[in-house]
Amino acid sequence: MLARTPLWRLDHLIARLRDACFITIAYLVGARSSEILALETDCIEWRRDSAGERVPYLVGAIRKGASGVDGVPHRWVAPEPVIRAVEIVSWISAPLRERTGRRNLWLSQVPPGGALIYTIVEIVPVTHQAIYVALNRHYRNVLPAPEQDGKDWLFGTHQGRKTFARFVGRRDRTGLVALRKHLGHINRAMTDSAYVGTDFELTELIDEQTARETRAALEELLVAPRLGGKAGRTIAARSPFRGRTLDEDLDRYITRLMAETDMRLGVCDWGYCLYRRETAACFGSDVAPNPALRTQSTCVTCANFVLSDKHRPIWEDRIARNRTLLQREDLDEASRALAQARVEEGERLLASLAAQEAEG
Numbered sequence: 001m002l003a004r005t006p007l008w009r010l011d012h013l014i015a016r017l018r019d020a021c022f023i024t025i026a027y028l029v030g031a032r033s034s035e036i037l038a039l040e041t042d043c044i045e046w047r048r049d050s051a052g053e054r055v056p057y058l059v060g061a062i063r064k065g066a067s068g069v070d071g072v073p074h075r076w077v078a079p080e081p082v083i084r085a086v087e088i089v090s091w092i093s094a095p096l097r098e099r100t101g102r103r104n105l106w107l108s109q110v111p112p113g114g115a116l117i118y119t120i121v122e123i124v125p126v127t128h129q130a131i132y133v134a135l136n137r138h139y140r141n142v143l144p145a146p147e148q149d150g151k152d153w154l155f156g157t158h159q160g161r162k163t164f165a166r167f168v169g170r171r172d173r174t175g176l177v178a179l180r181k182h183l184g185h186i187n188r189a190m191t192d193s194a195y196v197g198t199d200f201e202l203t204e205l206i207d208e209q210t211a212r213e214t215r216a217a218l219e220e221l222l223v224a225p226r227l228g229g230k231a232g233r234t235i236a237a238r239s240p241f242r243g244r245t246l247d248e249d250l251d252r253y254i255t256r257l258m259a260e261t262d263m264r265l266g267v268c269d270w271g272y273c274l275y276r277r278e279t280a281a282c283f284g285s286d287v288a289p290n291p292a293l294r295t296q297s298t299c300v301t302c303a304n305f306v307l308s309d310k311h312r313p314i315w316e317d318r319i320a321r322n323r324t325l326l327q328r329e330d331l332d333e334a335s336r337a338l339a340q341a342r343v344e345e346g347e348r349l350l351a352s353l354a355a356q357e358a359e360g
């Protein structure tokens with residue numbers, strides 16, 4: 001039987017390798033399955049950014065909501081694993097492309113058509129349904145997932161897009177505009193059509209993630225016994241919940257605060273930003289801090305900045321690195337002054353936390 005031969009086993013493994021390439025692209029780029037499965041050869045393009053650095057892009061088209069069958073041309077920034085995944089799936093489909101004359105990266109035969117070329121079986125594009133079945137038939141044993149509502153968790157082709165969006169949203173809320181552009185969500189006037197790209201599901205996902213992260217941060221800030229930064233000292237002095245555990249009163253207070261103030265919260269490795277444009281030291285926009293000027297030294301002087309205990313290791317590491325730099329005999333005076341200033345900034349900030357601890 002063919003199913004028992006080493007060639008069949010090789011064919012099966014190559015098909016699973018193709019599925020792994022799909023997973024890599026979906027989770028590290030965030031494209032939809034329709035966009036990934038429509039990719040063609042030579043879809044990696046290198047361009048120079050504003051700083052002159054060469055940046056790789058995955059070139060394809062957005063088909064959801066598009067008026068034509070070819071969709072709207074689009075580019076996604078492509079990290080190194082995605083470039084490698086494209087190379088692998090291109091190698092897998094090369095014999096099938098040669099036989100059909102097609103440019104599709106995702107081609108297959110049933111039975112699966114990777115290492116073996118069946119002359120009597122039609123070569124067809126890999127479908128969304130085929131990927132969905134492969135994820136749940138073959139990867140559930142490798143990546144066991146917990147139950148949800150008493151039922152087995154099913155892997156979906158859209159989960160890579162959601163995971164990518166959540167990762168960016170949790171990393172830094174100032175990147176949401178760039179996220180929308182990367183995923184083709186923002187409205188764009190095309191030169192050859194009046195197509196307007198929309199993705200209401202993505203909007204809801206981002207808004208939900210933003211609200212969840214804002215609520216979690218407010219809970220931390222309102223009950224924290226110690227806070228640093230100019231805005232942090234104000235919160236610590238005024239919060240009626242300082243030092244308390246989470247309760248219904250706090251939950252209602254945060255719900256009302258978010259509903260009435262439309263608060264914008266910036267999150268980064270070294271602290272929080274209770275963003276208000278009129279007091280922003282980074283000269284941000286109406287809705288977010290300026291990413292180019294939003295640095296640790298800028299935040300230290302900003303009236304919007306809040307530091308909590310969980311950010312202490314970031315500042316301790318910054319102090320240690322600059323103290324090490326000060327020990328170098330070949331350091332020029334300008335660099336020495338900058339390193340000394342950064343040490344003093346961090347020490348003053350951490351001292352404000354220590355002072356509150358002593359008071360408590």
